[in-house]
Amino acid sequence: MAKVHTKPSQADAHDGHVVVDGPDGVAVTLTADAALETSEHIDGAAVKAKGQEQMKAVSGVDGTEILEREKEGKR
16 A cells, blocks of 8 residues: 555646645646546545544444445345
8 A cells, every 4th residue: 555644735726737746745737627526536535534434433344344244245
């Protein structure tokens, strides 16, 4: 797994593009359309990850593990 960062990335608009600067020199330049779609993907993944954190805090396992058990018919 890649290094997990705890500091948020910063973003700004330059010449019609979105420049994202993250921790440890992570940087990416996107078109406005690509940035908007990426932000939707990140938002959805962040909501899912927060749910997994909460599930793990309550039950000791994340939601992914529970879904896998249900797929296998084990409850």
